[in-house]
Amino acid sequence: MSSLVKNTIRFVLFILVQVYVLFQVHPLHQFIVPYLYFLYILWLPFNTPRLTLTMVGFLFGLSLDYFAKTPGLHAASCTLIAYLRPFLINILIRQEGSEQNYRSPSVTSMGFAPYATYVIILTIVHNSYLVFLEWLHFGSILYFMGKVLATTGVSLLLIFVAELLFYRKEKFRTNIA
Amino acid sequence: MRNIFLFIRRYFNFLFFVILQVIALSFLFRYNRFHEAAFMGVASEVTGRMSERYNNIEYYFHLKRTNDALVKENERLNNMLLQNFAPSDTSSRIVVDSIKVDSLEQYRRYRYYPARVVESFTSLQTNYIMLQRGTVQGIQKDMGVISPQGIVGRIVNVSDNYSTAMILLNRQFKTNAKLKKGGERGSVEWDGKDPQYVYLKDIPKSATVTKGDTVITSELSSIFPPNIMVGTVNAIINDKSSNFYTLKLKTATNFYSVFYVYVIADLHREERKQLQEETKSSQ
Numbered sequence: 001m002s003s004l005v006k007n008t009i010r011f012v013l014f015i016l017v018q019v020y021v022l023f024q025v026h027p028l029h030q031f032i033v034p035y036l037y038f039l040y041i042l043w044l045p046f047n048t049p050r051l052t053l054t055m056v057g058f059l060f061g062l063s064l065d066y067f068a069k070t071p072g073l074h075a076a077s078c079t080l081i082a083y084l085r086p087f088l089i090n091i092l093i094r095q096e097g098s099e100q101n102y103r104s105p106s107v108t109s110m111g112f113a114p115y116a117t118y119v120i121i122l123t124i125v126h127n128s129y130l131v132f133l134e135w136l137h138f139g140s141i142l143y144f145m146g147k148v149l150a151t152t153g154v155s156l157l158l159i160f161v162a163e164l165l166f167y168r169k170e171k172f173r174t175n176i177a
Numbered sequence: 178m179r180n181i182f183l184f185i186r187r188y189f190n191f192l193f194f195v196i197l198q199v200i201a202l203s204f205l206f207r208y209n210r211f212h213e214a215a216f217m218g219v220a221s222e223v224t225g226r227m228s229e230r231y232n233n234i235e236y237y238f239h240l241k242r243t244n245d246a247l248v249k250e251n252e253r254l255n256n257m258l259l260q261n262f263a264p265s266d267t268s269s270r271i272v273v274d275s276i277k278v279d280s281l282e283q284y285r286r287y288r289y290y291p292a293r294v295v296e297s298f299t300s301l302q303t304n305y306i307m308l309q310r311g312t313v314q315g316i317q318k319d320m321g322v323i324s325p326q327g328i329v330g331r332i333v334n335v336s337d338n339y340s341t342a343m344i345l346l347n348r349q350f351k352t353n354a355k356l357k358k359g360g361e362r363g364s365v366e367w368d369g370k371d372p373q374y375v376y377l378k379d380i381p382k383s384a385t386v387t388k389g390d391t392v393i394t395s396e397l398s399s400i401f402p403p404n405i406m407v408g409t410v411n412a413i414i415n416d417k418s419s420n421f422y423t424l425k426l427k428t429a430t431n432f433y434s435v436f437y438v439y440v441i442a443d444l445h446r447e448e449r450k451q452l453q454e455e456t457k458s459s460q
Contacts, residue, residue, distance in 0.1 A: 020231050026433060027300045030370040034300075050190045058197045065204075066220040068298060069305040069334075069341060072204030079201060083194040133205060134302050 003045055003103070011060060014040040019067045022158075031143075031150035036158040037064055037074075038126050041082050042119060043168075045104040050086055057082025077130040081122045092118050101172055107163070108170040119159055127151045218336040225307055225339035228296035236293075236436060243436045250325035287402050290315060290440045292322075295339070299372045299432050304346045306330065308438065311338040319400060321441040327406035327429025328352070328394060329438050340440075346372050346432060354407045355395040359384045362395045365407055365426070372432060374411060377424040384422070386413055392426055399449065402441060 018037035025034060041057050048056070061078030065071050089105065092114040102109030105118060128148050135144045185192065236243075255261075296307035310316050312335050322329040322342045330344035331352075343350050348369050354377055355362045361384040363377045377392055390410040394401040408426035415422060443449075 023298055023300055025300065027372055051193055054190070054194050054197060058201065061201070066217075067224050067296075068301060069217075070205070070301065070303055071217075072201040072206075076198055076201035076205065079194060079197045083190075133202075 007044065010040055010043070011063075015060075015063055015067070018064060023068065029150065031147045032154055033147075033151055034158060035127065035130075035151060035155045036162060038078060038081060038122075038155075039159055039162060041078060041085065042122055043104055043106075044085075046089065046102065046109075050083075053082045053085060054079060073130065073133055076133060077126050080129050081126045084125060085122065088118055088121060102170050104168070104170070106168050106170050108168075120156065123155050123159065124148070124152050127155060217334050217341075221307065221334060221336040221339045221341055225295060225309070225336070228307055229309060232293070232295040239434060239436055242434045246325045246434070247437070286444060288442045288444060290442065292316075292340075292438055292440050294435050294438055297344075297432065297435065299346055302348055302369050304344050304372075304432075305333075306342050306344055306435070306438075308332075308340045308342060308440065309338070310440065311336050311340050313337050315442070316340045316440055317442070319446065320443070321398075321400035321402075322438050323401065323405055323441060324430045324435045324438050326431065327408065328401055329430055329432075329435060331400050332440065342438075344432065345375055345428060345430070352401065352407075353395045353397040354392050356380065356384060356386065357391040357393050359386075362397060363421075363424075365392075373427060375408060375426050375428055377407075377410075377426055378421070380422045380424055382415075382420055382422055386410060386422060386424060388412070392424070399446070400441075400443065402443075 014037045018035070022034045022036055027033070037060075040060060041053075044053060044056065057078040057080075058075055061073075061075035062071075064074045064078075068074070092110065105115060107115050109115075110118065131144055131147045131151065134147075290310060292308040292310040294306050295309045298304045298306070306322075306329070308316070308322070316332060316335050318332055318335055320332045322332060322344075328345060330342040330347070330350060332340050333343045334341040345352075345365070346367050348367060350367065352365050353362060354365045361380050363379040365375055365377050367375045380386065388410055392407045392410065394403055394405045394407060396403045406429040408428045410424050411427045412425040413422055414425060
């Protein structure tokens with residue numbers, strides 16, 4: 001399957017799962033909102049041009065916004081992580097040329113520790129920005145801190161589960177292929 | 178000039194990112210009429226259609242609860258029927274008074290439309306539900322929405338076949354309510370925390386309130402007819418520094434199992450609105 005088709009299907013699936021599964025979960029606590037959808041941006045291929053990446057982030061966030069009726073909220077945070085992603089990858093990549101040898105960020109392509117750092121940092125950035133924007137409308141500092149921590153925890157847990165469930169086989173690509 | 182172009186080319190990625198951020202933030206903070214009309218209408222048609230598909234499946238699993246709610250409502254309405262009441266002694270008789278105080282005509286103030294809920298959110302700070310009924314089926318902005326159990330929200334956005342309602346569990350939602358017992362009025366708001374509880378503010382301390390008291394919509398509310406259930410008092414918060422109580426209410430409507438709602442058209446809305454505007458402009 002070509003990368004474009006695969007990522008388009010993923011786009012739709014992530015939105016649907018977030019809207020019809022995760023948003024439908026009855027809130028356990030006021031701080032906990034299970035967010036998983038932004039994993040789509042983390043899974044995009046290495047060779048996505050930076051402009052496209054930012055644009056895709058924006059569109060992805062905006063489509064979720066139209067479901068949740070919060071225009072701009074998720075779009076803003078998705079654009080932010082999509083923009084920051086290349087910088088992080090440049091810092092964290094294991095060795096020269098890894099982004100040529102593998103298709104997209106994963107444990108196999110980056111190694112466990114760099115990949116974990118990558119996921120954790122972007123999750124924290126995404127959730128803090130999202131909650132921060134919400135907090136500008138209403139809220140207190142305690143609410144902000146608590147919600148960032150709780151949502152990040154839940155998000156990381158969900159990402160961990162998703163990584164285990166949908167193990168992505170990363171083929172080592174050589175110049176011949 | 179050349180330097181400007183060079184600058185733009187060099188930092189194009191960053192500038193693009195900033196532009197997108199500005200667009201997103203302007204959507205968020207300047208959510209305006211243009212945006213509503215231009216994007217939300219089309220978007221609701223699309224998301225509405227998808228949600229309807231999903232809801233067709235989900236609906237099946239909630240049939241039992243929906244049925245229970247409807248039976249309860251029927252019970253309540255049946256108990257209000259006139260033929261249930263008999264005179265206590267045979268010499269007197271209940272007569273329906275056909276002479277109105279205003280003897281000209283009887284008029285209709287509210288009209289109810291049934292609507293199915295196809296999408297609902299309770300886990301965000303600004304929660305909305307989507308109804309399968311739109312302008313074509315007679316829905317307009319600012320109509321009230323109630324469920325068989327109590328109030329639900331207000332229509333904020335309409336497309337051709339779907340409409341979006343802001344529900345009680347939305348931090349921007351406010352309505353006027355009163356205590357059933359004493360009639361003291363206050364405003365109902367949600368604090369964004371627990372989706373089961375809302376707050377009734379500004380109840381004077383002279384009011385006698387006990388836990389379990391009923392709170393209903395007041396005559397001041399511009400969207401709901403009076404005397405519709407809002408919730409029951411769960412706790413009384415006594416702020417020593419003010420002369421008012423804040424009451425914690427358990428909502429009458431269970432927002433997780435709302436599948437049918439009634440949209441209420443206030444047939445006097447235009448008149449009220451016009452009067453309000455005239456009063457404002459004459460000051």
